[in-house]
Amino acid sequence: MKSALVCGISGDQGQAVAQGLLATGAYRRVYGATRDASAIAKLMSVPVQSDGGPGDDGGAAKSTTVIEADLNSAESLRRAFVKTGATDIFLVTTTEVPIEGAAMGSFHEAEELEFTSIKTFFDVLVDVHKKERSATKIERHVVFSTLDNVRGLVEWLETHQAQSNGAEETLDIRPLDDGGIVPHYSGKGRGGEYALQLIHGITDPWKCPPTSASLKSPWMNAAEPTSSVIPGLSVTLITLPFLHTNFALAAAPLPSTSEGRVTQWSISACLGDASHPVDMISVSDLRYIVPVLFEEYAKYQGRTIKLSGERITLTEVANQFSDLFGKDVIYSPLTIDEMSTLDIPGAPALAQMCQYLASPYADHDVDETKKILSKCGRAPQTFQDWLLSHSDEAAFEQVGLTLDAPPIQRVAVFNPLSPHGLGAIKGLLADSRKRYMISTCICGDAVGLEEAIQRLQSIDAERITVCLADLDDVQSCAKALEGADGAIVVTDFDRNSLQLPQDPEREEQEERRARVLIDACATAGTVKHLVLGTLDPVNDVDSQMKGSSASSTALVDVKSRVFAYACAKHISVTYVVLPWYSEQFFQALAESVRRKEGAGSEADATNEDAGARDIDYEKLARMSAESLGPAVANIFDSYEVYAGHEVGLIADATPSSGSVEEPQLAVYPKDLGHLTTLKLVPDAKPFKLWLEENRDNAEFRELLGIR
Secondary structure: OEEEEEEOOOOHHHHHHHHHHHHHOOEEEEEEEEOOHHHHHHHOOOOEEOOOOOOOOOOOOOOEEEEEOOOOOHHHHHHHHHHHOOOEEEEEOOOOOOOOOOOOOOHHHHHHHHHHHHHHHHHHHHHHHHHHHHHHOOOEEEEEEEOOOHHHHHHHHHHHHHHOOOOOOOOOOOOOOOOOOOHHHHHHHHHHHHHHHHHHOOOOOOOOOOOOOOOOOOOOOOOOOOOOOOOOEEEEEEEOOEEHHHHHOOOOOEEEEEOOEEEEEEEEEOOOOOOOEEEEEOHHHHHHHHHHHHHOHHHHOOOEEEEOOEEEEHHHHHHHHHHHHOOOEEEEEOOHHHHHOOOOOOHHHHHHHHHHHOOHHHOOEHHHHHHHHHOOOOOOOOHHHHHHHOOOOHHHHHOOOOOOOOOOOEEEEEOOOOHHHHHHHHHHHHOOOOOOEEEEEEEOOOOOHHHHHHHHHHHHOOOEEEEEEOOOOHHHHHHHOOOOOEEEEEOOOOOOOOOOOOOHHHHHHHHHHHHHHHHHHHHHOOOOEEEEEEOOOHHHHHHHHOOOOOOOOHHHHHHHHHHHHHHHOOOOEEEEEOOEEOOHHHHHHHHHHHHHHOOOOHHHHHHHHOOOOOOOHHHOOEEOHHHHHHHHHHHHHOHHHHOOOEEEOOOEEOOOOOEOOEOEOOOOOOOOOHHHHHHHOOOOOOHHHHHHHOOOOHHHHHHOOOO
16 A cells, blocks of 8 residues: 655645545555644644554554654655655645744745745655665655745736737736735745646746636646656646635634624725635645545646635625624725735735735636546535534634524434434534533333443443433423433434335324424423434435436425424424435345345245335435434534524435446435535545445444355
8 A cells, every 4th residue: 555645734734635645545654744743743633643553554544644854954855755655745835924023034035935945845855756766666646735926927927918019918916025926825836836847847837828718827727737757756736725714814804893882894805896706715625636636646747726616705705604693794895005004914915915816817727626526526615614614713703703592512312223313422422512411312112221221321321311202292202301402303213214115104103203392392491403304215315316306295395394383383493304324235235135035935025015125226315324423413513504494414426327436416305415414524425435444344244144
């Protein structure tokens, strides 16, 4: 198995990439390089070791191995390249932006320092690679997260305009006092140009005239890969646009006061007028993008990929803040001079950056980004999705942007030993934002109660309590809900197979039990939010995924009546449409094998009489049951946002013409599906990855009769 090296592991980009590489299961070791290895453990959400550890048994790495490496030291870099033997290398660098009053140099000096460190990185890598290549035939690919060389672009446009007698446009960015032009972009951009020249022989990065293709920027927009001039070594550059995280930093909405009271919040920047769209992306998308670029490096070598998740105006951003927090948030366009004088570190350079990002030369490629992400069954995270999952950022709380709803701390989980119940329990217990207490409500009689109690309390005896509840009795459920401020139940959990056809009696039972739960919540008086899970019939889901309009509306009517009933009782409700769990694949496969082996037998005839049938499992909306827990935790954490909504969960799916190897984004009913799942469970595993991780699962192998 190969090894990977992530240079810049302490930052958001480095950590996202490391997590993505680990998730592929393709690496014996994933190294993270940083100048201070002892401090990185506090910054990362995965276990960290200074040396040795994961991958030593020849299997896939489970966590990052941290090593010390200084981009400003050639010897330090040489040791890192030789020690790791990494074939896939990710690089991201940081500009040491001067802060007023600090003992630091100028913006121009910061740009030069960053460029020099990038140049050193590639010079050392080429030297090490050439020496090792003659003996090992090693293949290496580098993905460098860079930015545009804005200073070079301005100079190129000025020359191009002069040559065209003023016919072409220029980019009028006034230099800083020390001559710098967006120094934290230009240093990286110059480094990217150097890498392409050194490794791919591209001597003229300004390949395209500024009016060519769909992107106005002429900066290295080669649509086709370029072969390397150094055998076995190649590089791909990626440039990121305005990051969502900026809205929790320098671009956070700031409050305005009137008579001592906050009346409005403003996003203040010189990013164009209110109707001007700006390219944006979530850093978390790199978790999926970079592994694709490594896996298909031949397709992307020598190219610059200008990533973007969406194009959105700052007015739309402000509106989404308003919708989420229930506050008046506006976009207040600034002039360059106004932004340059803001009391934020590096304000003059940030003002230049915003001016550049508001220009047509900064356009990025949303379509290319979506195409790359679709290879792993993903879609870009939108700003709305990012904001929802980061609503509790300290930066928002500090300026008074908080969700006023009281938190949910104790959740009653009905039918806790079902896949739904166990998934919800484990997700709530694992949530680091709060310490949930769980009331588990076993639905049925007391048969097997002692064993059930032991099984549940073995998960967490301190935080889990157990009781009996009857879903057909309001008082029984109300007693089970005592002290709970949240509850979750799958109202049709009695269905033991998604193969059952639509059943009016089942739908009637689902509606009746939903009403019982709503009445019980009203009686208990403490429940702030109720999550109702439902299982849509597989034939409905399948037909909707294939674009058919022929699907039952019976369940939609049931849910509409339940919502109306909840509103009348003043109970907040979210409906969750559950997928076909990945865990059910092996069970269904075993049942199918047994039926085929017993064909013609009396048992097989009984199965046929019961309506059992083989399904094309590749047609189904899928998600692992373990992903339900984080989804439920996120719904309860932001329950005011999801109140009155129907949420569909699906990690991936394939229509009848597809295959497991080539997942397609699902066309799920209503406004549900893949993007909603990414909002609630950003790490939901596609079926192919889940299957790969569980192929040696002892329980599943026993189910299939495999030793």
